[in-house]
Amino acid sequence: MTSLALQPRVVPRLPGAFGTRRSTHVVERNMTAYRRMWLMLLTGVFEPIFYLLSLGVGLGKLIPDVAGPTGPVKYVDFVAPALLATAAMNGAMYDSTFGIFHRLKYDKVYDAILATPLTAPDIALGELIWCLMRGGLYAVAFTAVVACFGVLTSPWAVLAVPAALLIGVGFAGLGMAVATFMRSWQDFEIITLLMMPMFLFSTTFFPLGVYPRGLQLFVEATPLYQGIEIVRGLMLGDVGPILALRALYLAVMAVLGLWIASRRFGKLLLA
Template sequence: MSVTAPSAVTLRPPPAADRATARTRRLLALVHRNLLQYRHSPLVLLSGVFEPLMYLLSVGVGIGRLVHHVPGLDDPNLGYAAFVAPALLATAAMNDAMSETTNVFYSKLRVERVYDSVLTTPLDVTDVVLGETLWAVLRGLTAAVGFLAFAAALGMLHSAWVLLVPVCALLISFAFATVGLTVATYIRGWQDFQYVQVAMLPMFLFATTFYPLGVYPRPLQFAVEATPLFHAVELVRAVSLGHFGPSLAGHAAYLAVMGLLGLWAATRRLRAVTA
């Protein structure tokens, strides 16, 4: 009597849909952990609204009383506060996303050593990068929506197109969040954050936040147009005012490419520093 040998069992990887579902659950677990940190201080989640709001009240409203028409714009009915408000909203999304992925992320990476424990669980480096990016995007969106609510209460919104502004805030937060994660992996100590401020403050002041691009000489315009906040400001401003055109796609593409490159760089850098 012959005995038939059992056939070998072929192990197949799970389908792509199952892998994607598993990764989503893992990164959402990281987002949930971050959310729990703020359960006793929920107002911190809105902290990024207050600085742009102060600028809006002091510059947009205060100086706006003295500015009857914004030079270089075709719409003579556009008040100065309505011109400044979309730029400050874009700044709010940027600031919250960058704060979460630079200062906070650096503290968890280098000081608290949170990821030493996280990476011993089923979460991998890609999960950490995606989870922290998603959390930073949610922070940026919260700041933008909060600022939008204040601007609406002050009567500075004059178009129904502002309902699309939160979508712009998602893209802006994504772009700056991934770059912030990458930058944080290069930070050697708290003193290095001065370099981050050296880059962000001039960008905030010159990226058409308070006056249109046309006030600069042409050579300086090229430098301004190369900054990511310029594209963020112009995107939000155009959408909030209902000014749609080919340039809108260019601003969105700039931020999308910036975010994807930052995602790739952050994953490589975090894998290197946690190896």
């Protein structure tokens, strides 16, 4: 008789290269796991608020109006949309990289999940939804704080949170795909090396015009710049077709990242 330990694992193949409705079970699992770690979720809420209070409000008292998309604006009005976009990026990116890598390499959570009817694409889609929820939590909390400073003056500002969710899902797809290629914790220094320049140079604190043209071209190609320009345009009332193209950039990044992560999960877990 063949030993159970030697029997090949049979994983049902369900239709859908990007996952099925069963992906919600992955979300449920993560929600259950974070019941005792809710403080970790809140840390991402306070970080952009501290930046807003120290730089946007504190330093902003010493800085004259800066060039915005609709003309000169107060510094706090310029910085707040960028910090909202950054909060969505950080919330999605950190969990889709560090969290997924830990569950994949050390906790072996996904190996256990594949013993159920769920498939590798289900895992990828479920993790994407969870990262979107986490990024959305940060975006809603930060928007509520920003509203107290009178920044949300444009009627288009009601779309700032959906825009932040799009930023979150775009970076979550990218983060998941990258996490499947990580070999050790040391590899995550590359992610930090990439995220920090985006945070500092993607017009978060300074208008694009202060940079030399060569650096401007680099900044304009980054995903965080696309997200910041969307949120800033909505909050300041500068809405045009270019925002749809920027949104398409982030949507394509999310779909491509989900597709790569689905294939990589299947290769790593079913090998």
